[in-house]
Amino acid sequence: MLHSKGPLVSIDVGEREASETDITQVQRQYIGGRGVATRLAHERIPFDADPFGPENRAVFTTGPMQASQMSFTGRTNCTALSPLTDGLLSSNAGGFVSRHLAATGYGAVELAGASDELLAVHVTDEGVEFEEVPQLEEATVSETVEYLEDEHGVSSDQTAVIGPAGEHEVRFASVMTTEERAFGRGGLGAVLGSKNVKAVTFEGDSAPDIEVPAGQMDIHREAATDDHIMKRQGTVSVMDLANEMDGLPSYYFSERSFEGVEGINGAAVESKKYKKATCSACAFACKLPTRDEERGVETEGPEFEVAMAFGSNSGVDDIVDVMQSNELCDEYGLDAISAGNTIAAYLDAEDEFGNTDLIWDLVEQIAHREGVGDRLAEGIGRIHDDLGVENWSVKNMDFAAHEGRLLHGQGLSYAVANRGADHMYATFYSVEYPLVDEDEAMDPAGFDGKPERLVERENLMALNDSGVVCKFSRDFMSPERYEMLFGADFQDLLEVGARTVTLERHFNNQRGIDEADDRLPYEDELPGLDDAIQTYYDVRGWNDDGTVPETALPA
Numbered sequence: 001m002l003h004s005k006g007p008l009v010s011i012d013v014g015e016r017e018a019s020e021t022d023i024t025q026v027q028r029q030y031i032g033g034r035g036v037a038t039r040l041a042h043e044r045i046p047f048d049a050d051p052f053g054p055e056n057r058a059v060f061t062t063g064p065m066q067a068s069q070m071s072f073t074g075r076t077n078c079t080a081l082s083p084l085t086d087g088l089l090s091s092n093a094g095g096f097v098s099r100h101l102a103a104t105g106y107g108a109v110e111l112a113g114a115s116d117e118l119l120a121v122h123v124t125d126e127g128v129e130f131e132e133v134p135q136l137e138e139a140t141v142s143e144t145v146e147y148l149e150d151e152h153g154v155s156s157d158q159t160a161v162i163g164p165a166g167e168h169e170v171r172f173a174s175v176m177t178t179e180e181r182a183f184g185r186g187g188l189g190a191v192l193g194s195k196n197v198k199a200v201t202f203e204g205d206s207a208p209d210i211e212v213p214a215g216q217m218d219i220h221r222e223a224a225t226d227d228h229i230m231k232r233q234g235t236v237s238v239m240d241l242a243n244e245m246d247g248l249p250s251y252y253f254s255e256r257s258f259e260g261v262e263g264i265n266g267a268a269v270e271s272k273k274y275k276k277a278t279c280s281a282c283a284f285a286c287k288l289p290t291r292d293e294e295r296g297v298e299t300e301g302p303e304f305e306v307a308m309a310f311g312s313n314s315g316v317d318d319i320v321d322v323m324q325s326n327e328l329c330d331e332y333g334l335d336a337i338s339a340g341n342t343i344a345a346y347l348d349a350e351d352e353f354g355n356t357d358l359i360w361d362l363v364e365q366i367a368h369r370e371g372v373g374d375r376l377a378e379g380i381g382r383i384h385d386d387l388g389v390e391n392w393s394v395k396n397m398d399f400a401a402h403e404g405r406l407l408h409g410q411g412l413s414y415a416v417a418n419r420g421a422d423h424m425y426a427t428f429y430s431v432e433y434p435l436v437d438e439d440e441a442m443d444p445a446g447f448d449g450k451p452e453r454l455v456e457r458e459n460l461m462a463l464n465d466s467g468v469v470c471k472f473s474r475d476f477m478s479p480e481r482y483e484m485l486f487g488a489d490f491q492d493l494l495e496v497g498a499r500t501v502t503l504e505r506h507f508n509n510q511r512g513i514d515e516a517d518d519r520l521p522y523e524d525e526l527p528g529l530d531d532a533i534q535t536y537y538d539v540r541g542w543n544d545d546g547t548v549p550e551t552a553l554p555a
């Protein structure tokens with residue numbers, strides 16, 4: 001089985017020391033990316049760690065596919081104990097940093113401890129250097145990147161940085177790379193902030209020797225020539241369909257269609273797109289650099305989730321307004337989905353839907369934990385009672401746009417996913433919209449066959465995150481192609497994903513997360529959900545209460 005190579009470098013930013021450990025055995029078993037990082041985190045982060053404490057560890061990893069020339073491989077994994085969900089969580093960013101991380105020669109880069117001074121950590125193929133950067137306190141993402149370019153000659157593609165939101169330990173602060181690409185969900189930016197790490201740079205010429213089969217180029221060619229709508233409109237291309245199907249969360253989830261959809265849909269985003277953009281090696285190029293010259297707004301996106309969170313869910317029907325919110329989140333280092341949804345909760349409480357000046361003020365206040373922003377920085381799960389609104393989160397992770405009240409399998413996924421109500425954990429929505437081949441598609445209503453399918457999809461997504469292969473490769477991949485790329489039987493590859501999901505669940509169980517947390521705010525609307533959850537546990541080999549029996553723990 002193809003796997004990543006290179007040792008773990010463990011960087012104690014408190015002691016300013018780095019040490020190397022051979023992790024070949026872990027790489028053989030878990031391929032790379034999320035799998036390897038999850039195994040390491042499960043072993044190395046104490047089960048009772050404080051997410052903001054020095055004992056938490058953030059692990060950056062790539063996979064063997066970063067040695068290829070193939071499309072869909074421009075992504076990097078980061079894993080830590082999440083300040084938002086309080087469980088083990090992996091987040092995955094695009095951009096170009098994956099190749100630079102691989103070029104350091106390390107298979108995994110772990111940040112541990114906590115520094116007294118604000119630091120930039122420079123990881124190269126010659127070792128690790130620490131630089132005190134007090135002048136970067138409160139710096140935005142672009143200011144931080146500019147400093148690194150000017151002082152160190154590294155490009156934004158070589159960096160992982162936080163903005164003020166990470167420094168202020170906002171529970172949904174992101175780590176940003178290539179300026180606009182985010183390790184977004186789950187607050188990993190706050191983990192770096194708690195360690196007083198403002199930036200990490202990756203540089204070298206020592207990528208490990210990994211031979212990816214030549215069949216990779218078939219996938220690459222198809223990605224280059226296919227006329228896929230995502231190449232023009234990215235993920236927001238699905239918005240009209242979701243709205244027509246009564247599945248577009250609006251006005252803080254109180255409605256499921258939005259009268260102003262035409263102002264924020266795929267066509268609206270496409271009208272502001274001014275060039276193509278991509279991630280490292282990817283000919284699919286689904287990214288969306290957008291600009292409005294009149295208003296002086298320039299950003300990347302918004303993607304579907306952000307067009308929902310800052311658009312329909314906040315009662316905003318102008319794409320330039322959503323672009324401005326997106327740009328602010330990228331600059332301050334905030335997950336734009338959680339920021340938008342949390343602000344939508346506040347707008348609901350204050351009866352202020354559509355008030356864009358208030359929205360932009362709130363983004364700033366959250367990023368700096370000022371005024372009401374200090375409360376909102378805790379996320380919906382922790383402040384909904386205080387605001388007097390419904391709790392639209394699972395395990396404190398606020399909901400993504402794909403509507404579980406319409407797509408019931410996606411709802412099941414939101415309930416049981418180890419990282420809460422996030423859409424990328426299983427991408428189950430992709431088989432419930434009428435967009436896939438008939439033999440792949442499932443009726444959105446009901447749970448027939450869905451727990452079994454969900455287990456398979458979660459395992460497949462964990463495999464992608466370990467490869468590391470972008471999940472938007474779905475129309476170009478098949479079991480045979482996974483077998484060709486990784487040199488292993490497809491079922492054995494899915495087992496890598498299964499082990500990863502089970503390790504996450506076991507870690508979370510030790511922190512008290514179990515069946516009682518696998519709940520949805522709209523369970524009454526989904527008859528059969530409880531049985532579906534129990535079947536899901538059965539298929540996984542877990543206990544009825546959602547815990548992992550010791551016998552099911554990977555060796």
Ligand code: SF4
Binds near residue numbers: 072472473
């Ligand atoms: S498909 Fe899109 S998000 Fe995925 S690697 Fe390619 S450009 Fe990046």
